[in-house]
Structure formats: structure tokens, C-alpha cells
Amino acid sequence: MLQFHQVHKAYATPQGPLPVLRGIDLRLAPGESLALMGESGSGKSTLLHLAAGLDLPDSGEVCLAGRSLSALTEPARAHLRRDTLGLVFQQFHLVPSLNVGDNLRLQARLAGRDDPAWSSELLERLGLAGLERRYPEQLSGGQQQRLAIGRALAPRPALLLADEPTGNLDEETADEVLTLLLALVRDTGSALLVVTHSPRVAAPLDRCLRLSHGRVDDAAITGAT
């Protein structure tokens, strides 16, 4: 589903290049769930952006659904993203001028995979049924996060990429949203890559990798930070 082969990435800074990823190998099978942990600044978001084709590696290869991202044009990468990925970031990126129902179905409509029955089920299971005509600003933070998850899962993406999907929520709401997210991902059959600082988020996933000094190690989930 997703493969990194010897991926290197550095950022240009006034002090010279800052190497962030130094030879990353990673493989995520269809339907598999993976937590990516590591200290602040270790390169987790960088890796997620490369996985989504929002940025490209300096060397090495990132393959998504069997396609090498560096070999595609930007429009072709955008198509592949639309057809393959669901994205959930800490900032929810909801469209303020669209109501809850239209926000939820936006990605699915863009991907040509709008399924009204599945959208209704998502609204129901995410506790948003009855709120379809509200606008994002009329929702609580937890409700907005659940809507962002619903929007990402509405097209049944082959891979869901999530950056601290419960980072802005209190612990109780975070647990609730995580449980829902995992149940929905299982039902959709999506693979899942979650960037998180939280061992509570990583614990229920199939595997956990830790990013450190630009490389990945398999991490024991218990006690990993």
C-alpha cells in the first residue's frame, strides 16, 4: 500500500541543509495499521507529507498504491491522493461555508465515490446525525474532529494518514474519537498510518515505529514516546 525505500530528506536553512530523514525504509500492507512515534522535531510530519506526496524526497523512493510518487507530475499526484488517501490533520481543515452534511461528503464527491447510505451511517456512528445543517463553527472541537474523520473516510480510502488525530481533544473525548476511528478504519478495510506522541493512541494499532535521528526502529509500544 505504502513503501519507503531509502528515503532521504533535508530542509534548506540559513545554517545549511538540515537532514531530517536519513534512509527510511518502511512498508505498510493493505489494511494494516501503524503508529509513528518519536520526539518533537524527529521528522514525523515530514514523513507523513512525503507519504501523501505533498512533498518529495531528495533521494530514495516513496510508492503509494504501487506508483512511485517522484515519477508523477503534480496533477497526477493530486489525482492519486484523491483516489487513494484520506487525510486527518490536527487542524481540521473543514470548509466553513459548507454545512456538516456537505463537509462530510466533500471528499467522496470529489473522488466520484459519494455513497449516501455510507455517509448517513458515518454521521450516525460519529454522533453527528441531526447536525447536518449546522456549520463547522457551530460544532464543538470534538464534533469538528469527528466530522474531519468522517470526511476522510466517506470515500473509503485505501489508506488513512492521520497526524495527531486526537491531539486537540481532552483525554476522554480523545479516547472516544480514537475508538471510533479504529472501528471505522476496520470496517472500511483502510490501512492506517498515525503520527502520535501518545502511547494510548499507538497501543491498539498493529505496529509501532519510532523515528529517531532520521531513521526508524521497531518500538515496543508499551512505554514508547
Ligand SMILES: Nc1ncnc2c1ncn2[C@@H]1O[C@H](COP(=O)(O)OP(=O)(O)OP(=O)(O)O)[C@@H](O)[C@H]1O
Ligand atoms: N519547511 C521547513 N524548513 C526548514 N526546516 C523544517 C521545515 N519543516 C520542518 N523543519 C524542521 O525539520 C525537523 C522535523 O520537523 P517535523 O515537523 O517533521 O517534526 P515532527 O517529528 O513532526 O515534530 P512535532 O512532533 O513537533 O510535530 C524539525 O527540526 C523542524 O524544525
